[in-house]
Structure formats: structure tokens, C-alpha cells
Amino acid sequence: MFSLRSASICVVALAVNAAARPTVFTQRSTLARSDGSPLSLTFSIANDSDASDAVPYYVPLDGISYSFSVSHSSLNDGDEFGLVTVIDPGNSASFSSIQSTVSAYSSEDDVFNEAFLSTVFLRSSSSSKLSSSLISSVASKFEVNNIFASSSVPSAKGVSSAVLSSQTTIPIGPYVYRIGGPSKSASFWPVYRLYPDPQEAFLYGVTAAADGGFVRSSGNVPSAGDYTTVPVPSRLYYKESSLPLAGLRVGVKDIYDIDGLKTGCGSRAHFALYPPRNATAPAVQRLIDQGAVIVGKTKTSQFANGETATADWVDQLCPFNPRGDGYQDPSSSSSGSGAAMGAYGWLDHAIGSDTGGSIRGPAGQQGLFGIRPSHGAITLEDVMPLSDVMDTGGYFARDASSFKTFGRSWYGSTFKSFPSFPKRLMVPNDTWPVSNAASEAIFSSFISKLQTFLGAESDATGISALWTATSGVNETVQVYMNQTYATLIGAYQYDNFGLPFITDYMAANGGRAPFIDPAPKARWAYATGRGEAAFEDEGNRRVVFQDWVAKEVFKASDASCSDGILVYPQSTGRTSYRNVYFSPPTAPLGFSYGRVGPFAGVPDLVVPLGQVAYNSTISGTTEYLPVTISMVARKGCDYMLLDLISELELHGIINSVGVGKTAFTI
CATH class of the missing domain: 3.90.1300.10 (Amidase signature (AS) domain)
Known part of the structure; x- marks a missing residue:
């Protein structure tokens, strides 16, 4: 996860940042609310350490969002933002199907980046069929730190987990998320790639x-x-x-x-x-x-x-x-x-x-x-x-x-x-x-x-x-x-x-x-x-x-x-x-x-x-x-x-x- 504690620009990195993993290179918040909470986020993801190929992203935190209740969490306490990818593993989740899904995401979408795989949300009732070996394989292959699911997640070494539940279905794809507050609720926001x-x-x-x-x-x-x-x-x-x-x-x-x-x-x-239109x-x-x-x-x-x-x-x-x-x-x-x-x-x-x-x-x-x-x-x-x-x-x-x-x-x-x-x-x-x-x-x-x-x-x-x-x-x-x-x-x-x-x-x-x-x-x-x-x-x-x-x-x-x-x-x-x-x-x-x-x-x-x-x-x-x-x-x-x-x-x-x-x- 990356820290958001002030309106200043800071250089940050994901919790797991191996050489193969793209880096969240810069991140900025725009403070606008009376309580000091951010109105939007802007960050870049780069494959090179000098950020020469950095791709900028924008997240309007007052826009569309998805809320979840959190249970059975092994996450560390915190109120920070993180990157997550929502995947539907289907009725018969397997490592090969998830690997194919991630490959398709990369080839079909100009917004998705492997950095969003630091956390994965397996959005499906079939998560009850997930095995510890599958979780371990996914975590190892994609350097995943956290795995969320719609029902219980088998434990796997080095992987934190949580169960997220909601009355609405979140679309597949990359998001920014935050889990925090007394109720341990989770919020997901769509991300936008910025093109000049x-x-x-x-x-x-x-x-x-x-x-x-x-x-x-x-x-x-x-x-x-x-x-x-x-x-x-x-x-x-x-x-x-x-x-x-x-x-x-x-x-x-x-x-x-x-x-x-x-x-x-x-x-x-x-x-x-004239003011903004109302229709x-x-x-x-x-x-x-x-x-x-x-x-x-x-x-x-x-x-x-x-x-x-x-x-x-x-x-x-x-x-x-x-x-x-x-x-x-x-x-x-x-x-x-x-x-x-x-x-x-x-x-x-x-x-x-x-x-x-x-x-x-x-x-x-x-x-x-x-x-x-x-x-x-x-x-x-x-x-x-x-x-x-x-x-x-x-x-x-x-x-x-x-x-x-x-x-x-x-x-x-x-x-x-x-x-x-x-x-x-x-x-x-x-x-x-x-x-x-x-x-x-x-x-x-x-x-x-x-x-x-x-x-x-x-x-x-x-x-x-x-x-x-x-x-x-x-x-x-x-x-x-x-x-x-x-x-x-x-x-x-x-x-x-x-x-x-x-x-x-x-x-x-x-x-x-x-x-x-x-x-x-x-x-x-x-x-x-x-x-x-x-x-x-x-x-x-x-x-x-x-x-x-x-x-x-x-x-x-x-x-x-x-x-x-x-x-x-x-x-x-x-x-x-x-x-x-x-x-x-x-x-x-x-x-x-x-x-x-x-x-x-x-x-x-x-x-x-x-x-x-x-x-x-x-x-x-x-x-x-x-x-x-x-x-x-x-x-x-x-x-x-x-x-x-x-x-x-x-x-x-x-x-x-x-x-x-x-x-x-x-």
C-alpha cells in the first residue's frame, strides 16, 4: 500500500517491490474536504527506476466508488491506499485460468498495469473452492501481497487476506482501494489513465x-x-x-x-x-x-x-x-x-x-x-x-x-x-x-x-x-x-x-x-x-x-x-x-x-x-x-x-x- 498523509508529493513504493514489479513512482493527493481528506489522487507507475516511462493515473475520490464490509481479515491495521486488481476466477478457479486472465488484461487494456496485482480481489462465490496451493501460486507468480475474496480465503505463507462482501457487483479491472475505520469497511475507486x-x-x-x-x-x-x-x-x-x-x-x-x-x-x-448544466x-x-x-x-x-x-x-x-x-x-x-x-x-x-x-x-x-x-x-x-x-x-x-x-x-x-x-x-x-x-x-x-x-x-x-x-x-x-x-x-x-x-x-x-x-x-x-x-x-x-x-x-x-x-x-x-x-x-x-x-x-x-x-x-x-x-x-x-x-x-x-x-x- 502507499501512504497518503499530506498534500505534498512524495516518492513511494509498493510493499513488495521486486525488480520485475513496476513501481508506483510518485503519488500526490489533493486536499479539498473540510476534514482534510483527499478529493483525488494522482500517481504514476514506471517500469524503470528513473520513471522515464512513467504512466500517470488519476483517481477522483468523490466519484464512483464501491463499498464492502470486511471480515476475517489478517491485514495490518491502517488507513492507507493501495492498488488492487479485481478478477473473476469463474466456477472452477485454477492457476492457469487466472494466469490467462491477467495476460488478457495486459493485452486488452491500456490502463491495467502489473503493479495493480500487489493486491488481488477474487470476485466470485467460487472463492470457497480456492486452495492454499492456488493462493500460494498466484502470490508467487504475480508477487501478490494481499488476496481478497467473496468468501473464506485459505491461508498461505506471506499472504494477508480478507473477505469482502457487498450487495453490488464490482466490475473486473484495476482499482485503488482503502480499508479503514472502526467498521473496517473497504472502498474501491476506478482508476483513470491520464493522456496529454x-x-x-x-x-x-x-x-x-x-x-x-x-x-x-x-x-x-x-x-x-x-x-x-x-x-x-x-x-x-x-x-x-x-x-x-x-x-x-x-x-x-x-x-x-x-x-x-x-x-x-x-x-x-x-x-x-453560465453555470454548469443540470441536464x-x-x-x-x-x-x-x-x-x-x-x-x-x-x-x-x-x-x-x-x-x-x-x-x-x-x-x-x-x-x-x-x-x-x-x-x-x-x-x-x-x-x-x-x-x-x-x-x-x-x-x-x-x-x-x-x-x-x-x-x-x-x-x-x-x-x-x-x-x-x-x-x-x-x-x-x-x-x-x-x-x-x-x-x-x-x-x-x-x-x-x-x-x-x-x-x-x-x-x-x-x-x-x-x-x-x-x-x-x-x-x-x-x-x-x-x-x-x-x-x-x-x-x-x-x-x-x-x-x-x-x-x-x-x-x-x-x-x-x-x-x-x-x-x-x-x-x-x-x-x-x-x-x-x-x-x-x-x-x-x-x-x-x-x-x-x-x-x-x-x-x-x-x-x-x-x-x-x-x-x-x-x-x-x-x-x-x-x-x-x-x-x-x-x-x-x-x-x-x-x-x-x-x-x-x-x-x-x-x-x-x-x-x-x-x-x-x-x-x-x-x-x-x-x-x-x-x-x-x-x-x-x-x-x-x-x-x-x-x-x-x-x-x-x-x-x-x-x-x-x-x-x-x-x-x-x-x-x-x-x-x-x-x-x-x-x-x-x-x-x-x-x-x-x-x-x-x-x-x-x-x-x-x-x-x-x-x-x-x-
């Missing part, structure tokens, strides 16, 4: 609170410098769960409310003004109910508006895109979620939102799977709004299988699968081919394989030509829809979010107005300047376009949901350096294939295909940037697209991506 965030993707890390809400993590790693650290729990805690997202670690864009946490929306003034957005709660683990809030551009990294991000530092030379723009809005997914293998998924490209842009820049779902896929109650008719909740993944599983779990019964895939592949001649020869070769190869896989006919008709021929509108789609997006998002967000926020802030700050970043300020001014009549007119235009798409672009199919799939380039490997200055932001006018999803409410899924080389002006060497494609179908056909993408991966037509400088192995 050098990409500046997270606003802060979080842990689950005892009351069902969340608290901001106070854990930090001195060796991580000034970087935020993100606490992640052991994957073993969820191994016995049957929930579809059990144990998956998820980052949440900081526009979703979470009980106990502040929602900043990329604004220092907004973060400071969790239903979209996030659904993930939690499906077994997902929320590990932190990820950064967003201010109020989820489009911003470039160099000058538009004023209130926060824009996250760093890990791809290439590390100084490419990560794209905007869901930037933190995208950068985190491109950088950190310990993060399984991250959610964001997409109104005009806030999932698709970061997915393209970081080379990830990303989805802007059909409008209405999931409720966005208690989520900061941009446009009620275009906002959607999306997410990122690094492989097609988990992309599909996460989507089906999150969106639930909103959509359904179909027996076949569309037989018409739309490859519009007004967007293909792309000018970059290297990326065009990647696109061309994929489109050819996709067409063969589908057994589909190719349709080269562009949206512009089809609109002119069939819409009945005497304007080109570029002219007709030119101001629609800018007007709808700017006016709606200002009226329903911006103005109430400004009013609240001024009332609380003696009439002083809050700072607003250049991008949302320009967008709000443009849209409100056009007036209510223009807002209504642009809303009608969006409906006209939506109805036209449902009638002429993607027709319904009983066999495949949508009769066709549209593909367009999402990212081509073009550089977008974050140290290049641009002109001041203006209203987001115009029409492009990226606007089809927002205007028509249809799903638009990003798929990473490959990467192309470029000569970096930052590193002075050859680097690589992702090439991604968007796949679009009829509204409500989201699962058809997820099923298709999963099948494409199974057939080797597309591949999963990795983390770090390159999405694919060079």
Missing part, C-alpha cells in the same frame, strides 16, 4: 460523478507541460457488459450540454457567464445509455461557425491537425473532435455537429470516416443551435465496422437497412475529374471499384444541368440558392442564441457586451441586415430545393432505399497552412455539392481513400495529406450507406485509417 492532449483538441477532460453527472478532471501530468490531460477508464470495467457501445471512449463537441459541466461553445464569455442533452445521454464513456469536451470554433486557424480563432487556440507537417488547418466547427480522432488511438469516437460541413470538413482534413446524417436523425435538444432546418448530429470513426456500429446504436430505429444497394452511381461531370493528378488517380480507382461492386450504371449528369432541365425555376441553382445558407444560419442563430446570450451577458456585466469572433459577427450582421422577409424567402427556397432533390435526384426504392448514390470529392490532399493569413471572414454565400446535404436534409458520408504527397514549407520534407470522398443518398437512407461502406471494407475496397502524421501506412 498535445494537439490542443480538448477543452477539458471529464470523469463520471457519483450522482450520475460529470465533473471536470483535476488530474494533470507535470511532464505534459501545459497541455490538457484527458482521463480514460479501464476498458476492463465494461468487458462484461452487453451494451453495443460498452466501454467505447467518446469525445463530445462543446456545444452539447452535459450534466455538471459548462458549455462554452468556443466562447470565453459564454463559458464564464445532459438527450443525444449524449443516448450514447451513455448504450454504454459509451464520455472522456472530455472537444473544442469548437466559436458558436460552430466556419473559422480559419490563423486569425479567426480568437477566444481559443485552434486544434492542431495531426496529419502531414502538423500545421495544416483542421477545418472548422467540429475541429477538436476531428483532430482528436486523427491523433489519439485511445479515443474510439468523437461526436460533433454538421450544419454546412462541420463533420465533413474535419473528416476530410484528418482523413476520417464522418457522417452528416439525414436531418432529424437524432434530437438536438440542449445543443447550441445554428439552424433548426439544417443542424444535424454527426460523428467520426477510423474504420467502417465501428462507423456502422456507432451509427446504428446512436440513431437507433430512425433508419433501417435494405436488401440491396443502388444501381445508379452519380459521378457528375461538373465536379469530376479533379485537377490534382495524384488524387484523381485515387478517386478514379475507387469509383471504378465501387461501380463494379454495385453493378451500377454511371450517371455523369451534374446537379446544375439537372436543375436547369427539371426544376421549373428560371434561375440557375447557383443563383437561386446563393444566399440561402448564409441567411438561414445567420438569422436563426442570432435570434435564437446570439441575442439572448448578448442580453444575458450585458445584464450580468454592467452593460458591457461580450466579445464575438469575426466569423459569427460577420454572419449575424449579414443575415439580420437582410430582414425577416429575406429569411422567409430563403427558407422557402430551401424547401423547393429539398422537394426537387427528393423528386429528381434521389428517387425512392423499395430494394435499396435510394435509387442512386452521388459521389463528390471531399478532400484532395490540397494544403491549407495554418500560418497563412486570409482576408477577413464574410458571409458564406454560394452553392456547391457540399450544400446538397444541408439544403435537402439528405445523408452525406465521408470515406477516406488514400493520401498524396506534398513538399511541406513547414518541415522542408515530403509529407502526406488525406484524400477522401463524399457519398450522398436519399433522405433516410443512412443505414444503407453505412452498410455499403462496411461491405466495401470487408471486400478490401477501402481500409481503416491510423492515427498520427499519416492516415495510411506509407
